[in-house]
Amino acid sequence: xxxxxxxxxxxxxxxxxxxxxxxxxPALPAxxxxxVFVVVHVxxxxxxxxxxxxxxxCEMRVxxxxxxxxxxxxxxxxxPPNYHMLVETEQALALSADEPVLYSRPAIDILFESAADxxxxxLAALVLxxxxxxxxxxxxxxxxxxxxxxxQDPKTAFAxxxxxxxxxxxxxARIVTPGGVAAYLQELAAMPPVDEx
Amino acid sequence: MTDQVEEIEIQxxxxxxxxxYHYDFRxxxxxxxxxxxxxxxxxxxxxxxxxxxxRLLHDETMLPRMLGYLTVQVSEMFRDPSYFKAIRETxxxxxxxxxxxxxxxxxxxxxxxxxxxxxxxxxxxLEERTIFYATDINQDALARARAGIYxxxxxxxxxxxxxxxxxxxxxxxxxxxxxxxxxxxxxxxxRVLFADHSLVTDAVFAEMNLISCRNVLIYFNRALQxxxxxxxxxxxxxxxxxxxxxxxxxxxCAHADAFSEFNREERLYQRRDG
Ligand SMILES: C[S@@+](CC[C@H](N)C(=O)[O-])C[C@H]1O[C@@H](n2cnc3c(N)ncnc32)[C@H](O)[C@@H]1O
Numbered sequence: 154x155x156x157x158x159x160x161x162x163x164x165x166x167x168x169x170x171x172x173x174x175x176x177x178x179p180a181l182p183a184x185x186x187x188x189v190f191v192v193v194h195v196x197x198x199x200x201x202x203x204x205x206x207x208x209x210x211c212e213m214r215v216x217x218x219x220x221x222x223x224x225x226x227x228x229x230x231x232x233p234p235n236y237h238m239l240v241e242t243e244q245a246l247a248l249s250a251d252e253p254v255l256y257s258r259p260a261i262d263i264l265f266e267s268a269a270d271x272x273x274x275x276l277a278a279l280v281l282x283x284x285x286x287x288x289x290x291x292x293x294x295x296x297x298x299x300x301x302x303x304x305q306d307p308k309t310a311f312a313x314x315x316x317x318x319x320x321x322x323x324x325x326a327r328i329v330t331p332g333g334v335a336a337y338l339q340e341l342a343a344m345p346p347v348d349e350x
Numbered sequence: 351m352t353d354q355v356e357e358i359e360i361q362x363x364x365x366x367x368x369x370x371y372h373y374d375f376r377x378x379x380x381x382x383x384x385x386x387x388x389x390x391x392x393x394x395x396x397x398x399x400x401x402x403x404x405r406l407l408h409d410e411t412m413l414p415r416m417l418g419y420l421t422v423q424v425s426e427m428f429r430d431p432s433y434f435k436a437i438r439e440t441x442x443x444x445x446x447x448x449x450x451x452x453x454x455x456x457x458x459x460x461x462x463x464x465x466x467x468x469x470x471x472x473x474x475x476l477e478e479r480t481i482f483y484a485t486d487i488n489q490d491a492l493a494r495a496r497a498g499i500y501x502x503x504x505x506x507x508x509x510x511x512x513x514x515x516x517x518x519x520x521x522x523x524x525x526x527x528x529x530x531x532x533x534x535x536x537x538x539x540x541r542v543l544f545a546d547h548s549l550v551t552d553a554v555f556a557e558m559n560l561i562s563c564r565n566v567l568i569y570f571n572r573a574l575q576x577x578x579x580x581x582x583x584x585x586x587x588x589x590x591x592x593x594x595x596x597x598x599x600x601x602x603c604a605h606a607d608a609f610s611e612f613n614r615e616e617r618l619y620q621r622r623d624g
Binding site: 218219220221233235236239240241242245247248249250251252263266267270271 | 379380381382384385386422424565567568569572575595596597598599601602
């Protein structure tokens with residue numbers, strides 16, 4: 154399937170996430186036109202420093218998602234610890250306190266599946282480094298809905314299990330290096346609009 | 351895009367559930383409901399959501415199982431210890447000035463939050479002047495809340511949370527352990543009224559000094575959230591307190607003006623005068 158313009162980006166990462174995200178997110182310009190939703194497996198403690206940390210390093214706006222938070226372009230949303238983050242509509246996020254999935258809350262699969270339902274082919278999904286299999290099922294859902302799927306090259310990953318599981322689920326996924334992700338996303342954002350018929 | 355047929359099936363099932371059993375999930379956050387219904391269909395082995403609806407309409411024993419899927423009882427004692435710490439340190443001093451108190455835990459699930467409050471109030475010497483209302487729409491959950499029995503493997507977390515919340519006693523004073531279970535002392539329930547009450551379809555039932563409703567509103571859409579918050583507003587005494595979940599807030603709510611922010615970080619609000 155040829156690449157077409159996306160209206161949102163979803164990213165999932167686990168063990169080793171900080172380092173890769175540090176190469177990816179600060180490289181996106183303030184003018185990046187899409188919302189970017191990020192699930193990182195974090196311990197369930199009340200406070201996560203991810204949003205604060207990246208707010209200082211990124212040109213894009215960075216938030217930790219609140220329940221029913223409006224979705225704005227040019228904004229990076231991190232899932233809060235101990236909640237799943239879902240895309241409710243193209244206008245709003247939602248959170249849930251449902252059981253962990255594959256021991257994780259937030260879970261990448263839940264974000265990806267909900268975003269695939271809402272954005273269909275106008276979604277780009279990216280699975281990065283991690284030591285479990287979360288994200289594989291979600292990536293598959295994005296692919297089935299016609300979205301763009303990409304996986305970090307396992308050879309470049311701090312933990313290869315997650316990208317490998319994602320590749321097993323989506324063998325045709327584009328393989329990207331941490332340094333290449335930002336350029337890839339900008340390319341997707343600049344494509345002609347998706348024809349939805 | 352979402353499968354259109356599935357959307358229709360979901361809408362029809364929720365309508366059927368409402369018409370047949372008066373449980374109204376029609377205005378819950380759609381994405382979560384969809385996920386729960388897919389799980390239900392898969393795990394109960396139905397070919398489609400319509401097939402599930404057919405059974406639900408004709409077989410009432412399906413209702414509790416369905417509610418088990420549509421409602422989520424995931425909870426902890428002293429969940430977010432800093433919330434309970436803030437209540438202990440900043441709300442309790444206000445409550446202490448009243449001769450009698452009413453506290454409502456709305457969406458109490460299996461009772462973890464309720465017992466947290468009763469223990470906190472006992473530690474602060476307020477239990478005896480307080481009536482605790484614990485409500486939920488899930489009967490099975492209410493029964494578990496009434497029983498107050500939790501898996502022993504959860505106690506370590508509860509104990510840790512209790513300590514972090516500024517607990518003045520040892521949690522082990524309140525339960526007896528055996529056969530892999532912790533059975534909480536029945537004296538903790540002496541001043542508790544359990545009730546089947548829905549924030550969607552039921553009305554005000556008493557005047558409260560403190561309402562704690564955590565991780566329930568996230569399952570509602572915005573309009574339904576407004577209804578529930580309106581209910582809380584009408585249920586609170588002047589200067590009464592409302593506590594929400596860690597990621598819930600009144601920012602987008604139609605009744606926001608009726609409340610002042612008491613502790614922004616901990617999602618504690620106070621009803622304004624008059
Ligand atoms: C995730 S639990 C929250 C438990 C606890 N308050 C906490 O934060 O740990 C959500 C609870 O809300 C209940 N609930 C769902 N809809 C409700 C409604 N309309 N009225 C009252 N309770 C409801 C569910 O049955 C479930 O027990």
